[in-house]
Amino acid sequence: MSETTTHIPEEKVRIGAPSIPGFTEEGEDLSPINDNDSSPLGGASTKAHSHGGGVAAPDSSRAGRLTSTNVEDFAKLTGREEDWRFTPLKRLKGLHSDDLTGAAPKVELTGNDIAKLSVVSADDSLNGVAHTPDDRVSANAWKFASETQVVTIPKNAEGANASLRITGESLVPAAQHLIIVAEENSEATVILDHVGSAVLAQNIEFDVRANARLTVISLQAWEDDAVHASSQQALVAQGAKFKHIVVSFGGDLVRVNPSARFTGERAEVELYGLYFADPGQHLEHRLFVDHAVPNCKSNVLYKGALQGKDAHTVWVGDVLIQKEAVGTDSYEANRNLVLTDGARADSVPNLEIETGLIDGAGHASTTGRFDDEHLFYLMARGIDEKTARRLVVRGFLNEIVQQIGDEALQERLTDTIEEELAATEH
Amino acid sequence: MSTLEIKDLHVSIDTEQGEKEILKGVTLSIKTGETHAIMGPNGSGKSTLASTIAGHPRYNVTSGSITLDGENVLEMSVDERAKAGLFLAMQYPVEVPGVTMTNFLRTAKTAIDGEAPKLRTWTKDVKEAMGKLKIDADFAGRNVNEGFSGGEKKRVEILQLELFKPKFAILDETDSGLDVDALKIVSEGVNRAQDENNMGTLLITHYTRILRYIKPDFVHVFVDGHVAEQGGPELADRLEDEGYDRYLNVKA
Ligand SMILES: Nc1ncnc2c1ncn2[C@@H]1O[C@H](COP(=O)(O)OP(=O)(O)OP(=O)(O)O)[C@@H](O)[C@H]1O
Ligand SMILES: [Mg+2]
Numbered sequence: 243m244s245e246t247t248t249h250i251p252e253e254k255v256r257i258g259a260p261s262i263p264g265f266t267e268e269g270e271d272l273s274p275i276n277d278n279d280s281s282p283l284g285g286a287s288t289k290a291h292s293h294g295g296g297v298a299a300p301d302s303s304r305a306g307r308l309t310s311t312n313v314e315d316f317a318k319l320t321g322r323e324e325d326w327r328f329t330p331l332k333r334l335k336g337l338h339s340d341d342l343t344g345a346a347p348k349v350e351l352t353g354n355d356i357a358k359l360s361v362v363s364a365d366d367s368l369n370g371v372a373h374t375p376d377d378r379v380s381a382n383a384w385k386f387a388s389e390t391q392v393v394t395i396p397k398n399a400e401g402a403n404a405s406l407r408i409t410g411e412s413l414v415p416a417a418q419h420l421i422i423v424a425e426e427n428s429e430a431t432v433i434l435d436h437v438g439s440a441v442l443a444q445n446i447e448f449d450v451r452a453n454a455r456l457t458v459i460s461l462q463a464w465e466d467d468a469v470h471a472s473s474q475q476a477l478v479a480q481g482a483k484f485k486h487i488v489v490s491f492g493g494d495l496v497r498v499n500p501s502a503r504f505t506g507e508r509a510e511v512e513l514y515g516l517y518f519a520d521p522g523q524h525l526e527h528r529l530f531v532d533h534a535v536p537n538c539k540s541n542v543l544y545k546g547a548l549q550g551k552d553a554h555t556v557w558v559g560d561v562l563i564q565k566e567a568v569g570t571d572s573y574e575a576n577r578n579l580v581l582t583d584g585a586r587a588d589s590v591p592n593l594e595i596e597t598g599l600i601d602g603a604g605h606a607s608t609t610g611r612f613d614d615e616h617l618f619y620l621m622a623r624g625i626d627e628k629t630a631r632r633l634v635v636r637g638f639l640n641e642i643v644q645q646i647g648d649e650a651l652q653e654r655l656t657d658t659i660e661e662e663l664a665a666t667e668h
Numbered sequence: 669m670s671t672l673e674i675k676d677l678h679v680s681i682d683t684e685q686g687e688k689e690i691l692k693g694v695t696l697s698i699k700t701g702e703t704h705a706i707m708g709p710n711g712s713g714k715s716t717l718a719s720t721i722a723g724h725p726r727y728n729v730t731s732g733s734i735t736l737d738g739e740n741v742l743e744m745s746v747d748e749r750a751k752a753g754l755f756l757a758m759q760y761p762v763e764v765p766g767v768t769m770t771n772f773l774r775t776a777k778t779a780i781d782g783e784a785p786k787l788r789t790w791t792k793d794v795k796e797a798m799g800k801l802k803i804d805a806d807f808a809g810r811n812v813n814e815g816f817s818g819g820e821k822k823r824v825e826i827l828q829l830e831l832f833k834p835k836f837a838i839l840d841e842t843d844s845g846l847d848v849d850a851l852k853i854v855s856e857g858v859n860r861a862q863d864e865n866n867m868g869t870l871l872i873t874h875y876t877r878i879l880r881y882i883k884p885d886f887v888h889v890f891v892d893g894h895v896a897e898q899g900g901p902e903l904a905d906r907l908e909d910e911g912y913d914r915y916l917n918v919k920a
Contacts, residue, residue, distance in 0.1 A: 612765070625775055627747070637811075
């Protein structure tokens, strides 16, 4: 192998204006959300930590986090855990503490018939191939999901297109388990379209086999009262390409944790996210990319817009480049645009590198404000206020929208962004 | 011919210590085709006048008037003023996240003209105007003013001036921060806009240097929120030699 270099650019850019309360230059701060009298957990470096018994390694690294399918292995949540410190537990509606006895949201498959939907029992050997719960809510979902819906993209399939409409119909806390298997050398786009009302703890596994190309779009388009905690884990085999796009704008509390683990070389992962938080909404995204094998690539970009009182977004990006993962190329960034006062964006990129023999690794986090000066500038050029706001938000989010290959979905998102913007115009 | 008329304008701002009067009775009249230079010490209220004409919400007009051909400018919103033909090249152009120059220029042009420009000619016009101002083509894809150097921001203001073709332009220290070549390039841009559209210009500056390229018909000396003296181009040279002491001493 030719020579490799370590390159860790760090970017701290602020656009124009005053910073956001509770937001330091590192994008790092303690949340006042859960009663918290403990000392700060975790610094600028990664400090995911694990509680309770079970199989946790005594390690402050993300690698040491407790994983278990048994909910009892996880200690009861206090809200002070590194992993939960930003999440308002009171609004989780018992997903972390109660029996999840509600009916799982209905799943309907539409698309071009290449992908197949089947149902297997919760103890089928397909379960857990790509996924092991790494927090209490995910383990709780594991315990209570009574069956698993499996979408299979057959080997060598080209242009498979599957849209899963996942419709919540009740607010009784429920669990759900889905598996997407992209067989060897297949090519597919899968849309997970979450609509309706639900209080849902969810596990989704992506088994991306050798040389498969899988694009997944997880759309959280819930009604205002929904609560959704989704753990979405991918296993990415040799030569495979996995592109994951999270789009969150509906629901009272949404917490999506996407992760990707490489199991073979020359695989690529792209994790994108777009979120739009309205007054009172809590939208949280915590992702994890685990480079444990050589010569893989990962690219992470999440962009969010926030508007209104107590709109809150949280982004935590853990990227771990293990000792074995020489030749890794990785970059992660989170960019937020705060449109009004009273909204808060927390952003914490964590990059852990255990080998110097990588092609590149970097992270960035920026939070900018759209303020009166931006508005004045655009209006002084003849652009009316409404158009000015749209111009800025659309432009900002477009980078992610463009990543969505599906035209109908792109259009729907563009419309949604317009609606979100219209909601605060009076 | 159009006239921009400012009469006995009083402007104040809200500060932490309460309301503070900054403009204390400004009277000024500009016709299209004319160039007026405004010079005056730091803090005398030049930018305040410029921003008030453009309609920045920070400034409260407590009395007096601004009219454009008899129309009450003070009743217009910021965007309506731009559409009426007023243009402010800002002393500190704002960086706007998420909006590319291309998108911005087209949206603004559409708003000002009331209809979308014809795509083919528009693209050509933008390219040409950028070329003349020696603005690199890749600026079109960058976000508005984001990361532009001080001088680049000023050029981009003049680019807009040329593309939007206002009746009146207020140039707030457009010459500050420009190197010798850029000063010439930018001045040529302003002169082109004047020749082609018979634009009226209010040029705020600290230096006579730019007045060698953009010849003023009138020079106004701005001191402590009002016009202390006006005259022809020769007044600028005198200010360069003598400074503002004379006016400040009168006050003291
Ligand atoms: N927000 C504010 N709070 C307090 N004073 C202000 C504020 N904004 C402007 N001023 C004051 O108003 C006065 C006029 O400012 P202005 O920017 O109009 O001056 P100027 O003539 O353009 O100066 P310069 O030549 O330095 O650009 C200054 O004394 C300035 O400090
Ligand atoms: Mg000024």
